[in-house]
Amino acid sequence: MRFATWSSGGTVRGGVVSDAGLHALPEGTTVLDVVRAGLPAALEVGSEALRGPAVPVDSVRLLPPLQAPTVRDFVAFEEHVEGVRKAVDGVTGVVxxxxxxxxxxxxxxxxxVGAHDDVAxxxxxxxxxxxxEVGVVVxxxxxxxxxEEARGHVFGYTVLNDWSARDLQAREMRVNLGPAKGKDSATTLGPWLVTADELEPYRxxxxxxxxxxxxxxxxxxxxQDLLSNMGWPFEELIAYASRGTEVRAGDVLGSGTCGNGGCLxxxxxxxxxxxPPPLRPGDVVEMTVEGIGTIRNRVVEGVELPPVRPARPRPRARTRTA
Structure with missing residues (x-):
């Protein structure tokens, strides 16, 4: 089953996707609510929603399928690590x-941001x-x-675009902390959330x-790549994320970027x-993951802000002065 969230006429609704369009969940029920209810209950409420009228997909604005409480992004493809390390740090190989x-x-x-939103x-x-990337939803x-336990905690999957400012990221990571603003501006999720049972035939x-x-x-x-080139399956990523702490229903964990041109x-x-050159306003980025769907975002001009002020000369005073 596929769950989606959309906006139309100033109203936001969650619902289920069919070949006929979008079928709304009961008013006031969000996709996050459905995820937190668990997969069996979600399939039941989704089946009931499919009996209702359908809204054409192209008549609404698709939002992220759910408002994730947290988003962790892994780096699970060896080939990606090798290429990006050379581009960002100037060093060859994988640590x-x-x-x-x-x-x-x-x-x-x-x-x-949603599947077709502009990205600044x-x-x-x-x-x-x-x-x-592909995002797994807990x-x-x-x-x-x-x-083994984590496999039973998978609700479903969505396409994820981790937009990245490489110049900002390179500076931040030389401080051995980050990325921060290099990854802070936008993450696309969509077009919908596909339940885990639909993708089992691809395992x-x-x-x-x-x-x-x-x-x-x-x-x-x-x-172009295969998701199966990950170094760890999603169950191991969820288990690691929960190690000594917890994961909660609705959390999103990104696979990290695939290899073979998964990023510039x-x-x-x-x-x-x-x-190819860095992205510029007017560029359209389209991503398709088999069994899940396609997201398509246009890059637009961002806001212009004053330069960031550098740190002041380091003080060494140990006592207050008058």
Whole structure:
């Protein structure tokens, strides 16, 4: 089943997607509410919604499928790490620590955008980039889960574009903290949330989802990969995220960017030049993940702000002065 959230005439509704269009959930019920109720209950309420009238998809504005309380983004594709490290840090290869355990950062849940929304260039950035990923949505609360337990905590999946200001990111990560503003401006989720049962036929013999991922800019294909090239399956990412703490229903965990052109920075690193060039206003980025759907966002001008003031000379006073 596919769940969506949309806006029409100033009203926001959650609902279920069919070939006929969008079928609203009971008024006041959000997709996050449905996720928190658990997958069996969600399928039941979704089946009931499908009996109602349908609204054409192209007559509404698609919003992120759910308002995620938290968004963790992992870096689970070895090929991506290799290329981006060269582009951002100027160093070849993958650090040994990447292989030892999954790594993630928390991104901004207030910056989630819909499948067809415009995306503004972050203030001060000249090297704007995309990242094609798949996001898994947690369907049950849990703490210190095993990977086997975590599989039962998967509600479903959505396409995720982790928009990235590479120049801001490069400065931040040289401080050994980040990314921060390099990843803070926008994350696309959509077009809908596909329940886990729909994608089980794509699972390979090692437990990975062998979904084809494609990304294009202005109609020209830039990258293509399989989601099954991840270093860890989603169950292990959820288990790691819950290690010594908890995950809650509605949390989103990104797979990290696929390889083979899943972002521009990977290509800049492997080619040694900014080709294709950074994103500019007017560019249209389209991403398709097999079994889930397509998101398409246009890049637009961002706000112009004064330069950030540098730190003052470091004081060394140990007592107050008059």
């Amino acid at each position: 040994d620590e990447w292989y030892q355990a999954p790594t993630f950062y928390f991104t901004n849940p207030y910056a989630l 260039v972050p203030p001060g950035s000249q090297r704007f980039d995309f990242e094609i 369907g049950r609360d849990g703490a210190s889960l095993t990977p 390979d013999g090692e437990g990975f989802l062998a979904l084809e991922m494609r990304v294009s800019v202005n109609g020209e294909e830039i990258g 920075a990977e290509l800049w690193g492997t080619r040694g030049e900014a080709a």
